[in-house]
Amino acid sequence: MDTAKKTAAANQQVTVKQKTNFQKTLSRFFSRSIAVIGLVIVVLMVFFSLFGGYATEYDFSNRNSKHRYQGPSAEHYFGTDNLGRDIYARVVDGSKITIVVALGSSLFAMVLGSLLGLFSGFKGGMADSVISGFMNSLWALPTIVLAMAISVALGSSITNIAISIGLVNIPSFYRIVRSRVLSIREMDYIMAARAIGRPTWKIIFQHVLPNLVSTLIVETTMACSKAVIAEASLSFLGLGVPLPRASWGMMLKDGYALLERAPWMSIFPGLFIMLLVLGFNFLGDGLRDAFDVKIRAD
């Protein structure tokens, strides 16, 4: 009875301890104002894209010739464009596209890039040389040119744009995963895991991959910010999601010619692009600091 109580108490102690470990990472994250700002921006953006549409009665694609070139007002929060469309409603719609593309392409790149990196880093030899060579040549091409080529080839829908931006981002995941695998592979605990008879695939997915989680989270956040810019660039160049959807890059381009007449047409989408990129970057930096083992040590 007494021992049981003791054990229970001891167990509780450990649970508390574990929680403290997790809380340490959290408090490291929340102790940096930049990280918190990043998190707030990203969360607000997601809320904005989900519920922002309810704040206005206008539709993002309805043209109204009577309401052309109106400045921001209580009725049209961000004004209207040259065709009388409500810019606020269009920015909300653009945020949906951007966030879906950013998350979708980054997850796509993360999964493919890490699988290739794990395989290549663990296998070594010929397979590694071939994949590395291919990835390095992908890496050497300018991002936007490659994304343009792929999205032209695939055609422009939200999915295809996410895939093309994702494909371009694969090398950065591949390189980071492969280099981490190369160092983890030589660790004593991998040798120990093999010595106890663990099969190779179990070692890769149960022993190597969990060591990469923090790196992958940080890298995915950073890839999101890159994807926001890539998506905006593609649609600025006219290769983005087609009408009637309103992507931020396209709105920028539409407003660009009318910058003097109706500056709000480009200011608002531009502002949102900047905010979201900044949000993802801050968040990524904050996560990196929170996870970083070297900083944690002291």
Next chain:
Amino acid sequence: MNNILEIKNLSVAFQFSGKPVPVTKDVTFSIADGEVLGVVGESGSGKSVTAKTVMRLLASPPSSVLEGSIMLDGHDVLNLTERQMQRIRGNSVAMIFQEPMTSLNPVFTCGDQLVEAILLHQKILHKKAWKQAVEMLDLVGIPMPETRMKAYPHELSGGMRQRVMIAMALCCNPKLLIADEPTTALDPTIQAQIIDLILKLQKERGMAVLYITHDLGVVAETCQRVVVMYAGMVMEIADVVDLFKHPLHPYTLGLMKAMPTMGEKRDRLYDIEGMVPHITQMPQGCRFHTRCPYAQEDCRQTCPDLVDIGGGHCVRCFHYNELKEAHE
């Protein structure tokens, strides 16, 4: 008595700038069931390479087995597929390593790693495996095993971690335990505890132990027979008492002289002149002749064979008689 492990004429090579260079040559020894065999030698003498070859843990390339055979518990290790080998590792043979600080995966609790090792070789429920793991931790002398199951490796000390490693190695009742300098990274008190633990478990379970070390003191305490290795070759094999009383190889003698004795006052400790030659620059003839005070012309020409001089005492030296006479 059956031999759990028989190594015959084993030569392992590493790639050096494209060419395979043998690092161990003609290694031959065996371990009987339930025997504790020590392997001693300086750093770079091929002790760990031999052990890892038995486990087939060396990456190939860069390593390759040039010749020889390894029979482990009736299996011809060098001719097994990787899958068959995975079944043997942990089951027939398990290994503990030099560095307890880094031999556990930092991202999992000790319990998770133990349970995983148990489930790998036994088809039992997770709950039962957990219970078994707790018993194992208790067995290796870890206080409050239930609590420790939930601890991450960084929350344990080096000695504790080595105990966890031993528990993990033993959880599937291996017939042979390979201990690759298990106490080198620990301080002397903990070292003694871990050695006692290994010996206690060895007796209880009747398993054989291949104990790799460079500490002759540890050998004297723990082992029944000793293999002395130098520069990738077996120099002498003998019963532990025999070896300490009558070392017949000049290298063994050198090692013994280099051990400081308590109570003896000395300005300088004895050392064997020179260093182990680099594996790409192995001398002709006997590999030890460059550092051997007894070396003669024939040692420079040809490498002596390992000869059994009776009573299971083998030595690789042309002139062991000189040492023998000196003992008498």
